[in-house]
Each structure stands twice: as C-alpha cells, then as structure tokens.
Amino acid sequence: MSTRRSSAGAPPPTTYREALREGLREAMHEDERVFLMGEDVGNYGGCFGVSLGLLEEFGPERIRDTPLSESGFVGAGIGAALGGMRPVVEIMTVNFSLLAMDQILNNAATLLHMSGGQLGVPVVIRMTTGAGRQLGAQHSHSLEGWYAHIPGIRVLAPATVDDARHMLAAALADPDPVLIFEHGSLYNAEGVLDGTIEAVDLDTAAVRRPGTDVSVITYGGSLPKAMAAADVLAGEGISAEVVDLRTLRPLDDATIMASVCRTHRAVIIDEAWRSGSLAAEISSRITEQAFYELDAPVERVCSAEVPIPYARQLEEAALPQVATIADAVRRTVS
C-alpha cells in the first residue's frame, strides 16, 4: 500500500474540467514558451471554467483574453507557433471554429508542406464540441470529423480524466498542429486519476472494456453512453467490447481491426451526422480490412440529420442514447 494514501482509502475523484486545468498548469510550469489565449479565458476563467484561476497564477502575459474574432486569434496563435512559441488556443465551441477554418486548413495544416519542410506549426487548438446540454444549434454540433479529414493535423478526443489530464503535454510535444475536442457533457464527469500514468501516447485507441460478442467503437462524449449500454447488454448475456478511439486523426486501424477480428461484429457510435461521417470512414475501413471477419453488417448510431434541437425531448431524440446503442448491438448479434 502507498504511504501517501493512508486511512482515507480511495483517492478523491477529479472532474474532467479539473484534469484539463491540471494539464494546462503543468504545461505552463514545464515550458515558458507555453501560453493560453482565447475568448474569456482570463478574467472569466474560460467559458466552461477550464482556465479558472490560471490568470491569477500565471498573469496576463500568459493567459490572454482575445477579441471575438476566431480567424484573428487562431491566426495569431499560428503566427506565435511559427515564431517559436507553444501557444494553446481555446475556441469556445466547434461551431465558432468554422470562422477559423481558413487559418486551420490553409495555414496551420499546410505550411509545413508548402515551405518544403521549413515551417512547422506546433500550435494546440482546444475547443468544445457536442450536444446534450440544451445549448441549441448554435453550440451543439459535432464537427470534429471535418477536421479529421485534413492531412497535416492531429485530432484528439479525450474521453476520460486521464486523457484530459495528460493529452495536452503530448499534444504540445507534437511538432505539428494538434486539435483537441472536449465534449461539453464531459466537463463535470468525475473519475479517479490513475496515479501510475505519467504520460499518454496519441497514436493508439484504447479498449475501455473487453468483450467477445461485438465491438462498440466510439470516442469523446459518446464513450460514457457506450459503457452504459455495455452494462445493460451484459445483463442480457451480450458481451460488448468498447473501443475508445482517443485520436480521430490518424485513426488507429490496428486496434479497431484487432477488436473486430475478436468479436466479428461492429457498432460505431458517432454523435456527428451519419452522412460522410467519421463513422462512415471507420465502417469503410472495417469493410476494407476485415471484411472476411464480419459476421453481421456494420451498424452505426449517429445523430439525426437535423440542426441539433434546443427542446430537451427533441435533443435527446436526436442524439445517440444508451437505448439506441443497445438496440443497434442487439441487431448485430441477434
């Protein structure tokens, strides 16, 4: 037993938000080139409270509030990265990131290529994604799949407190632009940090729950739903393996295929719209690489193809839910 943890028993749980903040704080302490910029990250403590207290700790030089101009401050972040800094840029939600898409695609993702390898862009861009909090169609979409389409950047989707805590350090160490998508429904999620983990890799997907009958492949905000569905299914004698993609670009084909080869069935949970989605990409790769292992058609559970509704019942009906995930699994195994 560890001497540090004595009579208290289990270590206290951490929220996803706190884990992100710890990651930021550590990065700022480790490397003076790291700074955070974005709308309301300073005085307000971040729109979702991730950077609360950091302005007081690190000062306005390193925790910088920006005007409401995504294209402007993301471009500034790219420029700072070119200039040798290690900027962390926060965009309020993925919907607003579309204003900065020109900077991300045409500059961040392509400069290394267009400069013949001379100009790396080691910028990290964090943003909130996803629905489920009644924030309407302005703030609720899941567009990370669009970014996962772009060569030249890495796209992360931490779904656990451990990944929230440690992915930032690995992202800052990456010489290329890295986008981190934080699902809005996860900020208050609690988990116990694994004290033995000091760093995480950004290349592999993780099997969050082993199983034998079906591979439930998901990421980000859908992971807790997939885990809950697996619990429900276990009660029916269906053993679901839950795969957390963690990194959306580049996809870890090896882990996906290894799982499908064990279970011979796959259900993909993706909160984005079905057409042209990351789920479609994964389904296609499974068909390409593991066709002769499949014992049932690949199933997908995605969001209804509508702007995410504000009304609670409609929003719930539009999103993948534990019940719809379990239904899809039942279709593949029955």
Next chain:
Amino acid sequence: MAEFTMPSLGADMEEGTLVEWLVSPGETVTKGDVVAVVETAKSTIEVECFDSGTISALLVEPGTTVPVGTPMASIDSAVAPPARPAAKQPVTPAPAPPPDLQPVPGRPLTRTERAVSTPLVRHLAEEKGIDLSTVHGSGRGGRITRSDVEHAPTEPPPRLRASPLARRLAQSMGVDLGGLRGTGRNGTIRADDVRAAAVDHLPREAEPREPVEKPVLASPAESAPGARAAIAALMTRAKREIPHYYLSTKVDLAAAMAWMRDQNTGRPVAQRLVPVALLLKAVALAARQVPELNGHWKDDAFVPANGVRLGIAVSLRGGGLTAPALADADTMPLPELMAALRDLVSRARGGRLRASETTDPTLTVTNLGDQGVEAVFGVIYPPQVALVGLGRVIEQPVAVNGMLTVHPTVTATLSADHRASDGATGARFLTAIERLLQRPEDL
C-alpha cells in the same frame, strides 16, 4: 387435332407443374420442338412436343399442377407447317419481316422472336450448353449477340445470404453453405450456423469443443424437400421390391491408361479424355453384349431395351441426385461421349434437363471415384434391373505372370435384380467390362 399432354418424365412421376409456355397460340411447332418448361419433384425440364402443326389453344396456365396425361395444349395438325424459304424460291414483292423486326409493344415475345440469333451465336450457345431462350438479347430487336452468349452464365449459382465470416469459415471447414439454414436476419447464414453444422457432423467421440479446422462435410440440403422425398420413395421402392444381388471385380487399367495418355498427347487440353469416359464406354458396350441387364422390369417380366441409354448418377449441389440418360453411349465415339457427358452433367446441375434425358435410362452408372471411394454397391433405379458402380482409379500391386507389379486399377461393381437375371449373367457382364478395357483402342 392432336393434344399435347403432361408427359411422364420418369417411372415415378404422377404429376407435374407447368412453369412456362415457350410457345403461344397460332405458333407453328414441329415434332421435337421444346414447347414448355415443366417442374417435377426432381427437376425442371424442358418438354418437347411429339406432333407437328399449329398451336390452337393453351389449356393450362403456368403455375398449375396437373396429373400425367392431362391435355395441356391442342395442336392443329391439319395446318401444315409453312415450307421453309428455299434459296430457289422466286423473290416475291411481299416484304418478309426482317429477322430483327422490332417486336410489337404490349405483346409478349414468342419463343422464335426471343431466340433471334445468328448461326454463330447458336453454335456458341450449343458449345457452352446455354439455352438461348434464357439469354437476354441486347442487339437490335432483341437479337442475341455473340457477346450476350459469351457473357451468359452457364449455371446461375443460387444467391446465398451468408456473412463474409460464415463464408470464410465454411470454406476452411469444408462445410457446404447450400445445406445450411441461417439463423440471422432474413435467414442469413452466420458463423455460428457454420460451426454448428461442422459440430453436428463430427464423429461422436470427438471433442465437441474443438470443431474448428476439421474438414467435414455438411448435411445434404434440406432446401429441396420435394426432391429428397422423391428419392426416398424411389429408393424405398427399389429395396422393397427388388431382390438385389451384388458382384464386384477389380479391373486392371494399365492398358487403358497408357492408351489414354497416348491419345491425350495429341489433344488440346479441353478435349482430353478422362478415365471415366473410357469406363462408361466399356459399360455401355458390355450392356450391349449382355442384354439381360439392359432394360426394364415391367409387369412381372423383363423387357430388354433397344439401344443403351446410360443413366448417369449426378449429385446435385444443393443435395440429392438425379440420373439423366446419356443416349447411344454404346455407339458414340469416345470424344463425343466425353463432350456429351460434360454437357449432361452441367445441365443436370443447372436444373435444365430435357425431357428426353429424364425418361427411363436402360442401365444406370454411379461413379463415386472422384469422391475418393474405392467401391460402391448401389441401389437399382426402378424399373431398371441393374446398376453399375465405379470406384476410384487407384494404383495397386497386381500379380502379372507370376511377377508383382503396380498398375492402375478400378473396382467395378454390379447391383442386379435377381428377378431378371442370375449371378452368372452378372459375372458375364463384369467380365465383359474387364475385357473391353484391356483393348482400349476398340472402345
């Protein structure tokens, strides 16, 4: 006025289902034309008519099942078929319809129009064993082009719903998917169905938990219960009514194989002879020499047959078997017999036999050699009085003139009806086969 009736397409046939008319009223037919497709409990057969004239009425709707002998169409034989235009015929101003005339819309195509084709196309179709009436013509006016025939499937395989994994497993485990019932959605065969089938057919003492990687054969199809029932009835009748006796002899094939190899050196691969052709020819000639085994048992007496029509037992992909007739096997030269055999087997498996091929053969041959069997003692196909079984051609030590040597051999067996013949007759028959195979050049 003649009648076209539901034909008897086998000794056990009592009724048949009209699948399709290939003629329409007013059309001229000549004796031997294929006019209808009839489905029996055993297979789907193209039926020829036995009269010439004009179809005056079709009396039975497709899909109807009628007893054997029921009039299905009337043929007006008073109207003579029009003479074929000869080359010498004077040119008349009356415009004869060009062969690629556009069909009148709204009227179903007649068989003649559908099969509009050139001699080259007909030749190709015959070579490939394709029934032109089943080919879609993509040329002008529905004309069947050369490319249509070249791309026509010879045997359209039935589409099985099976998962990719199930297909892969079935292949590695040697399970025939055709015989399985799928438990997935829409009857899709899944991996578990294949594993269950493999376990079912493992020997009892085998470990039930290790079914994988053991090549085993799946059960014959449940998919054709009608055909299975027909086989069951026929075989039960054979064993109940026919007192079988069995004889067996080992035939030295050294001379036959050497001759065959010699012949094959000069032939293109597609036309090379295979041992079974020689064996069938020998059986057919032996049947001519020993006519007591070539014929039928009818009304408590043996009726010898004119000519040898060898019934060839063909196992079907979906399970079950059929035994279509190979006519004139005793007189046909070997290369033709080879071609006829290949054609017959492929059409039998495709379910497109002609009526004349399913009416009673005079003697049936079952060849299980390609299944690795050394000898087969079969059940006689009533009302025939004998069945010849051929095993695998196998190299064996034989004593020749007091010396031990190794020759290719085959075990030929005879199951014969003791009502029609005695053991001595059967022995004469097997001896005749053996002798014939020692002089392959005379086959």
